[in-house]
Amino acid sequence: MEKQDFKAVMEVKDLFFTYPGVSEPTLKKNNLTIYKNKITALIGPSGCGKSTLLRAMNRIHDLYPGCEYKGKIDFLNPQSGKMENLLELRKENELIGLRQRVGMIFQRPTPFPMSIYDNVAYGLKLSGLKNKSELDGRVEKALKDAAIWKEAKDRLKDSALGLSGGQQQRLCIARSVALKPEVLLFDEPTSALDPISTSAIEELITELKKDITVVIVTHNMQQASRLSDYTTFMYLGDIIEFNKTEKIFVNPSVKLTEEYITGRFG
Amino acid sequence: MGANLFRNLSFFSATLSFFLLVGIFAVLFTYAQQSMQEFGFDFLLTEEWEADEDDEGGIFGGYIPIIGTLLSTLIAMTIATPLAMGIAIFLTEIAHDKIVKPFSIAIELLAAIPSIIYGMWGLFYFAPIVQLTIGGNGVGLLTAGIVLAIMVIPYMAAITRDSMNTTPDVLKESAYAMGATKFEVIKDVVMPYSKGGIIGSIILSLGRALGETMAVAFLIGSIMSIPKSITDPTTSIPVLLANNFAEAQDLEISSMYYLALILFVVSFAIISVAKFYFLGRNK
Numbered sequence A: 001m002e003k004q005d006f007k008a009v010m011e012v013k014d015l016f017f018t019y020p021g022v023s024e025p026t027l028k029k030n031n032l033t034i035y036k037n038k039i040t041a042l043i044g045p046s047g048c049g050k051s052t053l054l055r056a057m058n059r060i061h062d063l064y065p066g067c068e069y070k071g072k073i074d075f076l077n078p079q080s081g082k083m084e085n086l087l088e089l090r091k092e093n094e095l096i097g098l099r100q101r102v103g104m105i106f107q108r109p110t111p112f113p114m115s116i117y118d119n120v121a122y123g124l125k126l127s128g129l130k131n132k133s134e135l136d137g138r139v140e141k142a143l144k145d146a147a148i149w150k151e152a153k154d155r156l157k158d159s160a161l162g163l164s165g166g167q168q169q170r171l172c173i174a175r176s177v178a179l180k181p182e183v184l185l186f187d188e189p190t191s192a193l194d195p196i197s198t199s200a201i202e203e204l205i206t207e208l209k210k211d212i213t214v215v216i217v218t219h220n221m222q223q224a225s226r227l228s229d230y231t232t233f234m235y236l237g238d239i240i241e242f243n244k245t246e247k248i249f250v251n252p253s254v255k256l257t258e259e260y261i262t263g264r265f266g
Numbered sequence B: 001m002g003a004n005l006f007r008n009l010s011f012f013s014a015t016l017s018f019f020l021l022v023g024i025f026a027v028l029f030t031y032a033q034q035s036m037q038e039f040g041f042d043f044l045l046t047e048e049w050e051a052d053e054d055d056e057g058g059i060f061g062g063y064i065p066i067i068g069t070l071l072s073t074l075i076a077m078t079i080a081t082p083l084a085m086g087i088a089i090f091l092t093e094i095a096h097d098k099i100v101k102p103f104s105i106a107i108e109l110l111a112a113i114p115s116i117i118y119g120m121w122g123l124f125y126f127a128p129i130v131q132l133t134i135g136g137n138g139v140g141l142l143t144a145g146i147v148l149a150i151m152v153i154p155y156m157a158a159i160t161r162d163s164m165n166t167t168p169d170v171l172k173e174s175a176y177a178m179g180a181t182k183f184e185v186i187k188d189v190v191m192p193y194s195k196g197g198i199i200g201s202i203i204l205s206l207g208r209a210l211g212e213t214m215a216v217a218f219l220i221g222s223i224m225s226i227p228k229s230i231t232d233p234t235t236s237i238p239v240l241l242a243n244n245f246a247e248a249q250d251l252e253i254s255s256m257y258y259l260a261l262i263l264f265v266v267s268f269a270i271i272s273v274a275k276f277y278f279l280g281r282n283k
Ligand SMILES: Nc1ncnc2c1ncn2[C@@H]1O[C@H](COP(=O)(O)OP(=O)(O)O)[C@@H](O)[C@H]1O
Pocket: A019, A020, A022, A026, A044, A045, A046, A047, A048, A049, A050, A051, A052, A053
């Protein structure tokens, strides 16, 4: 195997996370490595802290004051090749910079109340792109990358709210992809969708990993095994097991993981 | 049985309110007939409001009170809208949870103060301040407009806040997740999302400002003259009606009904538009 295969983009080290007004930390001493151009799945029973961990990776928690982090999340700086702790970012513009590098897709599609075109162009405009033809090009590319160009190209000026749920979710992916993020975080992106839209999104995510590193929370075991290269099993705020997906699904080393995967609880 | 009774009762109330509306319109229209036949649409542009010596007839025109109503409302809305938006944005997006509660209660209480109290406060406290800082006699268009603004701000801010609060957190989070600043999230997500409610709140406040009587009666000067400057005293439709109704006769009474009809139609049109927006948003 090539060495490239194991290049880490993000390393979570002894991470504790506590919500405001809660006495116990929700994440306890989490350790995890996210490898470049791989798909890492987070699985575990609901309430175990998957979303909480994911939302630490782009510091979206910080929108609500009073969250406490302990430990480190090292994030690869592609220019210098060094790892930098993203929990040390403090200023609003540093966090904005982080979120442009680490995109996020939510459980329910969240199109903005504007046209399809403007939804995709929005983040680009925020990052300072003004040139109309360049914008057009980037929007088209993003819509193609997110496999929604065919359905959207004749109605770019129409409101995004008129699309179906599955199309809206792909639009949201296009919107994030347009920013050329290094990492994309998906929080149960298909749990509100029908099976056909789900498989379209799964295909798309597999496509995306050529350029982007993906972390995906899912409660669907098949989805995790189909899609991911690495799997993390979480339970009550602990990371119980982290390994290659085949290893986790075929021959897990922890009893609890096996019980969860075989559906004995959760 | 109980359900049936309840259904009949609510059906009765619903129909009653419709007939009340039609009834009010019919009464205004009927009583305004004399004046409408006498003056026609020239009424809207006539400046005089003069009864003959014998109190039998005279010349009555709605120009001044109509202009007074429109201008005082315009001043009020120009001041109130940006401030109310600012307060609503502050309460929904910026303020810390701990301040939001007392602030919101204060705003709801302010919205409930009877207008005569605003009128008295305006006359005794605020009018001298306007006189000192801007000029004029204290009472006049500007004073009335500003106090009207102060009256409608809490109302407008409360409705706007409620409507901004309906913006789903995930929608805001997805904008933040693309690197938007707080200001950009407010401008591009919260405001467009709650557009219907915001416009509705502005229109409802406008309706309130148009029909406000007591506070304006204290503050606008109640003089039948065209304001030459913004601090000049003038009058408004509700104020003229309240002041003159008791002594008026025949044609003057009919002319007041005419004025009331104009105010009714304008207010009704405004509320209908507001309703349309609210319903449009709920769909
Ligand atoms: N804003 C919050 N404040 C306090 N506790 C929270 C908050 N959000 C989630 N939690 C708690 O943190 C735990 C983990 O939640 P979450 O990460 O959403 O779980 P998962 O995504 O694995 O279902 C749960 O016990 C949940 O109740």
